[in-house]
Amino acid sequence: MSLKKVTLVGVWVQASGNVGAAVLPELLKSDLDLTILSREGSSAIFPPGAKVVRTDYSEDSLIKVLVGQDAVVSMLPIVALGEQQKIVEAAIKAGVKRFIPSEYGSDSASDEVIAAVPFFQPKKAHLDWLASKEDVLSWTAIITGPFFDWGLKLGMTGFNLATKTATLVDGGKTRFTASNTAQIGRAIVAVLQYSDETKNQLVFTESFTTTQLEVLASLEKLTGEKWKTVEVSSQAIREDGFSKLGKGEIMEGGAAVIMALVLGEGGLEDHTHVKGGIWNDRLGLKTESIDETVKSVLSLWC
Incomplete structure (x- = not known):
């Protein structure tokens, strides 16, 4: 089953070097019905024709935006995990089917990775928490390696x-x-297209x-x-x-x-050595x- 109605959170394209600048075009040119969530009062600028909805990030505001959406894709920074959790909770109440957390780079579910990079621990804790909600909201964590x-x-x-x-x-x-930034966008689109195969697990992709x-x-x-x-x-x-x-x-x-x-x-x-290997072939x-x-x-x- 392909998930079509998608809300994107935590991306802005006018910031120099922002990864979202390369990811967003891949989502916009796909067949997704994409809505970009932006905070009220934000100076973020988006491409002409992009569907942008402003919110004050209150629970009621988020639920209103997310009702009827199939999936939420987060690109929030690690320092905003509390905000990401708030969005997950609103997504559950709104009846969203899939949540893609802001993982991408390293495998923060790996104990060895956490031992090497202790400040990834909050990402692991958040992923564990998200997995505990899979009876009401499915999830996919996309692991791409460095950009x-x-x-x-x-x-x-x-x-x-x-x-x-x-x-x-x-x-x-x-x-x-490793993955090039545009490839991350293509990986997100592919995961949403192959939603049954990618449900409730880590999916490793690469350039x-x-x-x-x-x-x-x-x-x-x-x-x-x-x-x-x-x-x-x-x-x-x-x-x-x-x-x-x-x-x-x-x-x-x-x-x-x-x-x-x-x-x-x-x-x-x-x-290439992780359990299940690289998903590129399975995702096209x-x-x-x-x-x-x-x-x-x-x-x-x-």
């Missing part, structure tokens, strides 16, 4: 495009599963599974230059990240801890080319 094209531009996978320097973590040999060394080879080929390399251990990155978190440097510290998780030799972000999602992705990012950078 590759977005992260490559920002240097979050160890590559500095400006200086042509690669910071190789644990030798750069660790395989990790590709690669290594830093493979990405470096692509960068050198496409820039026509030899890149400088710097070797660093994932343990050193992780320790530096927690040190920064302790000093209140939340963004930098958090990014470092996640970088150690993704690129560290433990291979926890290689989703094509994998993507590393070279084409790198070429696209470089064209925007230069």
